Amino acid sequence: MKKSEIISLSMLIVIGVLVVALIISHFLFSIYAIIFLGGGFNKPDYEDMQKIFVRDEVQIKQIANFLAESDEEGIIIHDSTEKGMMFVYHEHGDVKIENSEIINAIEVLKNNGCRGIYKSGNTIEFQVWATKDAGRGIAYTVDGATPEIEFLTDIRELPNETSWFYYEDNYKKWRQMMD
Numbered sequence: 800m801k802k803s804e805i806i807s808l809s810m811l812i813v814i815g816v817l818v819v820a821l822i823i824s825h826f827l828f829s830i831y832a833i834i835f836l837g838g839g840f841n842k843p844d845y846e847d848m849q850k851i852f853v854r855d856e857v858q859i860k861q862i863a864n865f866l867a868e869s870d871e872e873g874i875i876i877h878d879s880t881e882k883g884m885m886f887v888y889h890e891h892g893d894v895k896i897e898n899s900e901i902i903n904a905i906e907v908l909k910n911n912g913c914r915g916i917y918k919s920g921n922t923i924e925f926q927v928w929a930t931k932d933a934g935r936g937i938a939y940t941v942d943g944a945t946p947e948i949e950f951l952t953d954i955r956e957l958p959n960e961t962s963w964f965y966y967e968d969n970y971k972k973w974r975q976m977m978d
Contacts, residue, residue: 848965858904863939866918874918922946933969
C-alpha cells in the first residue's frame, strides 16, 4: 500500500469517527433534554399542565395550603434552594421549614421539574417552565380571584378545580399588549 493511500484511508477513518461521535452526542443531548429539561425544548401547554397537576396534586395542594396559612406576604422556593429552606421577603431572608411533610413535598416537585414555588399576596405559583423572559405553570389563589402574576399573558382555570389556574407570563408579549 502506498503512503498516499494510507493517508487517505486514515483521513476517512478519522472523518468516520467524527461523524459517529457527532451522532452519539446528538442522541445523548436529546436524552438529556428529555430527562432534565422537561421534555426537551417544548413548552408545556394547558393540557400538559393539567397532567402535571394530576400527577403532583397531593404535593401541590399540601404546599399551597402551607403557604396560604403563612402570614408572610412573599415567599420564594427555587429549584436550587437548599432543602428545607425558603426565602421570605423583607427582613426575614432564609427561613427553615420545620414541617417534614412540606419539605418532602417540595423535593418531589423539584425532582419532577418544578423550577420555583412563589407566594405573592394571595397568589401561589408553581413554575414548571421558564426562560429569562417567560414562564408557565400552575397558580392558586387563596380567595378564588384571578392570580396576580407579573407580565401575565394567558390564564385559564384548571378543569374540576376551584381557584387553580394554568398561567403563562411573558415580558415581551406583555409589553406588546401594553403598547
